[in-house]
Amino acid sequence: MFRLTNVLHAGAGALELQNLTANAKGSTQRRISAADLVDFGLCPHRWVTAPDPEDPLVAFGPPLPEWLAWAPTIGQNFFAARPATYEARVLKCPNCGSKGPAASCTKCGLRRQNTLVVRNWSTGANYCQQWEEQKQALGLRVLSARTWESARLGADKLNGDPHVHALMAAGSPSQMLLGTYTDPINGLVVPLWAWASFLPEAEGPKGQLVGRVLETANADPAQWERSVLGRGLHLEAALTMSLLNSEPSNNRSKYVWAVLEKAEPRLLARRLLSNEGLTEGHTRLQELLATYAQACAAGTWPNFERVGADFQDAWRTADIADWLTGGAGDHGGYLAPDLVEQGV
Numbered sequence: 001m002f003r004l005t006n007v008l009h010a011g012a013g014a015l016e017l018q019n020l021t022a023n024a025k026g027s028t029q030r031r032i033s034a035a036d037l038v039d040f041g042l043c044p045h046r047w048v049t050a051p052d053p054e055d056p057l058v059a060f061g062p063p064l065p066e067w068l069a070w071a072p073t074i075g076q077n078f079f080a081a082r083p084a085t086y087e088a089r090v091l092k093c094p095n096c097g098s099k100g101p102a103a104s105c106t107k108c109g110l111r112r113q114n115t116l117v118v119r120n121w122s123t124g125a126n127y128c129q130q131w132e133e134q135k136q137a138l139g140l141r142v143l144s145a146r147t148w149e150s151a152r153l154g155a156d157k158l159n160g161d162p163h164v165h166a167l168m169a170a171g172s173p174s175q176m177l178l179g180t181y182t183d184p185i186n187g188l189v190v191p192l193w194a195w196a197s198f199l200p201e202a203e204g205p206k207g208q209l210v211g212r213v214l215e216t217a218n219a220d221p222a223q224w225e226r227s228v229l230g231r232g233l234h235l236e237a238a239l240t241m242s243l244l245n246s247e248p249s250n251n252r253s254k255y256v257w258a259v260l261e262k263a264e265p266r267l268l269a270r271r272l273l274s275n276e277g278l279t280e281g282h283t284r285l286q287e288l289l290a291t292y293a294q295a296c297a298a299g300t301w302p303n304f305e306r307v308g309a310d311f312q313d314a315w316r317t318a319d320i321a322d323w324l325t326g327g328a329g330d331h332g333g334y335l336a337p338d339l340v341e342q343g344v
């Protein structure tokens with residue numbers, strides 16, 4: 001049984017994200033996400049023993065373009081862009097322009113004057129080092145000017161898309177959902193969280209929708225389908241909906257992604273999870289939660305390597321994935337030959 005316990009706005013959500021690793025994995029107090037369940041499902045031993053990220057906000061939170069697009073003050077409270085240049089004061093001769101630490105130019109015999117020059121940012125320069133230390137002391141993550149510009153471009157793509165913008169504006173964007181799952185067998189209460197980039201007002205015309213902004217290397221439709229299965233994003237959709245729909249006022253039935261490519265030009269794609277995908281997500285989510293509750297209660301976190309003594313058991317065969325050979329389309333799942341032939 002699912003229960004929604006709290007919906008945090010972007011700022012409170014950002015703080016809560018940083019607290020996620022306060023309880024160790026494997027503890028019944030640890031608040032987990034669908035991504036945790038997927039990783040647990042792949043190998044419980046790896047999930048429970050893998051170190052937590054140094055920065056949970058960056059590792060678990062929404063991508064920077066989402067902050068910059070819809071919660072710019074949060075973005076500025078947690079991130080700072082390193083400038084491309086800085087101004088340095090130097091002593092410069094008014095006649096020949098020579099610069100140096102000495103107060104006078106020996107060639108011209110004139111006093112050098114205090115002048116401002118623009119220099120490229122340098123981690124070796126005192127001014128730049130002090131700037132970074134000040135930002136870090138304020139708890140800011142310092143990013144390169146280029147990374148920031150790329151995130152800015154991503155934010156512009158999100159805000160510039162009429163469909164994405166309409167969905168964002170239909171409610172409060174960037175909300176963190178907190179809730180629980182109570183296992184019907186052993187009664188264990190598992191604390192859960194999910195992120196909703198889009199959470200339109202439940203009573204409004206878009207009230208059946210919920211979704212997320214995610215970054216990916218390749219947003220092409222076939223690649224995205226594989227990402228959904230590989231990353232278990234349909235489980236995340238199912239978890240988000242299960243938490244929301246535990247409230248009688250909610251009746252969410254459609255899950256969408258605004259998919260932003262990581263590399264420039266930062267292509268933006270819109271994807272809707274099929275009903276079959278959602279049903280499958282609910283089935284896998286239930287299975288994994290039940291297994292997780294069992295593992296948590298027993299403190300048992302098995303590894304995927306079998307302990308068998310003979311060769312077949314000890315060395316498992318690695319095969320070529322079906323989609324590479326007989327996948328959808330005439331070219332084994334590769335889209336380009338079809339598209340070129342059709343002249344798209």
Ligand SMILES: [Zn+2]
Pocket residue numbers: 093094095096097098105106107108109110
């Ligand atoms: Zn001079």
